[in-house]
Amino acid sequence: MQTDTMTKPxxxxxxxxxxxLLAAAKAxxxxxxxxxxxxxxxxxxxxVAKGTFFAHFKDKDALLEQIIGARLAxxxxxxxxxxxxxxxAEMIARMRPLIAFSTSERTVFDVMVRHSGAAAxxxxxxxxxxxxxxxxxxxRWAASGPFRKDTDPELxxxxxxxxxxxxxxxxxxxxxxxxxxEVRLAGYLTAWLLPQS
Amino acid sequence: MQTDTMTKPxxxxxxxxxxxLLAAAKAxxxxxxxxxxxxxxxxxxxxVAKGTFFAHFKDKDALLEQIIGARLAxxxxxxxxxxxxxxxAEMIARMRPLIAFSTSERTVFDVMVRHSGAAAxxxxxxxxxxxxxxxxxxxRWAASGPFRKDTDPELxxxxxxxxxxxxxxxxxxxxxxxxxxEVRLAGYLTAWLLPQS
DNA sequence: GAATAAAATTGACCGCGGTCATTTTTTTGT
DNA sequence: ACAAAAAAATGACCGCGGTCAATTTTATTC
Numbered sequence: 001m002q003t004d005t006m007t008k009p010x011x012x013x014x015x016x017x018x019x020x021l022l023a024a025a026k027a028x029x030x031x032x033x034x035x036x037x038x039x040x041x042x043x044x045x046x047x048v049a050k051g052t053f054f055a056h057f058k059d060k061d062a063l064l065e066q067i068i069g070a071r072l073a074x075x076x077x078x079x080x081x082x083x084x085x086x087x088x089a090e091m092i093a094r095m096r097p098l099i100a101f102s103t104s105e106r107t108v109f110d111v112m113v114r115h116s117g118a119a120a121x122x123x124x125x126x127x128x129x130x131x132x133x134x135x136x137x138x139x140r141w142a143a144s145g146p147f148r149k150d151t152d153p154e155l156x157x158x159x160x161x162x163x164x165x166x167x168x169x170x171x172x173x174x175x176x177x178x179x180x181x182e183v184r185l186a187g188y189l190t191a192w193l194l195p196q197s
Numbered sequence: 198m199q200t201d202t203m204t205k206p207x208x209x210x211x212x213x214x215x216x217x218l219l220a221a222a223k224a225x226x227x228x229x230x231x232x233x234x235x236x237x238x239x240x241x242x243x244x245v246a247k248g249t250f251f252a253h254f255k256d257k258d259a260l261l262e263q264i265i266g267a268r269l270a271x272x273x274x275x276x277x278x279x280x281x282x283x284x285x286a287e288m289i290a291r292m293r294p295l296i297a298f299s300t301s302e303r304t305v306f307d308v309m310v311r312h313s314g315a316a317a318x319x320x321x322x323x324x325x326x327x328x329x330x331x332x333x334x335x336x337r338w339a340a341s342g343p344f345r346k347d348t349d350p351e352l353x354x355x356x357x358x359x360x361x362x363x364x365x366x367x368x369x370x371x372x373x374x375x376x377x378x379e380v381r382l383a384g385y386l387t388a389w390l391l392p393q394s
Numbered sequence: 395g396a397a398t399a400a401a402a403t404t405g406a407c408c409g410c411g412g413t414c415a416t417t418t419t420t421t422t423g424t
Numbered sequence: 425a426c427a428a429a430a431a432a433a434t435g436a437c438c439g440c441g442g443t444c445a446a447t448t449t450t451a452t453t454c
Binding site for chain 3: 009011013039040051053
Binding site: 207208214245246249252 | 402
């Protein structure tokens with residue numbers, strides 16, 4: 001029928017509008033929070049009609065996915081550029097910004113888990129993409145350093161991700177704070193990554 | 198001020214209404230699905246006004262939490278009564294009904310993760326309660342059988358839970374089916390529970 | 395058993411996400 | 425340069441979760 005790149009012509013006006021919506025949303029989130037973000041406020045700040053929003057984003061979640069995915073990409077890049085951790089404490093130190101963001105708001109974490117698995121192979125979302133990138137990075141970390149060598153690094157990477165999510169999820173339990181999170185995560189990763197004694 | 202049991206008198210009419218709401222909701226879910234459940238349909242089937250619903254349940258999620266929590270309790274009981282698994286294949290076989298339910302609908306899984314961490318220690322919800330019970334059960338499983346002895350069983354139990362959630366989450370990725378889930382979970386649990394070779 | 399207080403129920407109403415037929419703007423063909 | 429087609433934007437409208445002042449039912453007191 002048609003090639004991939006010519007499926008639908010897009011006018012520059014449209015991408016400008018999309019940028020306005022994203023910028024307005026980011027500003028509102030910075031002023032207040034993800035939780036209190038309203039589509040009506042976004043379109044108001046962007047100076048467009050409500051219907052326009054949904055011509056650019058399938059739903060409100062799709063907007064949040066873009067914004068949160070971009071943030072995750074930033075953390076991933078920083079982690080990828082910092083030196084490979086030589087022990088578990090260093091590993092957790094590298095993750096600290098990511099953890100801080102993930103625990104900053106319940107809404108953020110909810111959106112993240114909701115989109116962590118890809119919807120489909122062809123149409124993989126930005127958050128799922130960053131989760132994949134994270135696992136690849138963790139796999140590289142696990143493959144070097146003083147960690148166990150009896151298991152496929154890819155599998156170890158997936159495990160690190162699973163434990164990170166588990167530790168974060170328990171944070172939203174009123175009892176456990178950020179301090180407890182790192183201690184807990186250290187316990188998981190020690191048992192998961194270190195050779196058995 | 199007052200004892201725990203006398204904080205507020207409850208009439209039997211009220212608990213009857215609550216039962217009607219729960220029964221109506223369960224029937225509607227059985228006929229259709231969790232996803233399509235509407236509060237208006239529930240109150241219609243129960244023969245009460247909309248406001249009554251929210252006098253009995255904080256929000257729609259609270260109703261789902263009750264129903265899903267009860268289902269989880271059933272699975273937990275069955276698992277607790279069946280013999281302790283002697284290897285990972287048996288362990289996964291024990292989990293099969295729980296897995297089937299958790300993957301039956303996206304909505305079910307979403308509600309589960311959303312409530313898996315307790316909201317507060319005093320006011321622990323039914324789903325969080327069942328997660329705790331599950332982890333306790335997994336800990337007992339991990340403590341016996343051919344599994345690693347170098348790590349606190351409680352920690353191993355938490356890990357089993359984390360891997361189960363991770364495996365289920367990846368199921369909702371279009372590519373991976375139920376078959377792939379069990380294979381994936383077996384890989385996680387082998388690396389997590391077995392002594393390193 | 396009438397009066398009073400408390401508990402339970404009611405339904406009109408609101409907030410907000412999402413839809414869609416219609417209108418406005420841009421591109422394309424000749 | 426004009427007309428026809430495609431793309432983008434519009435805003436009235438809907439669905440559904442959730443609220444609350446008002447009403448009805450039940451328990452209590454004399």
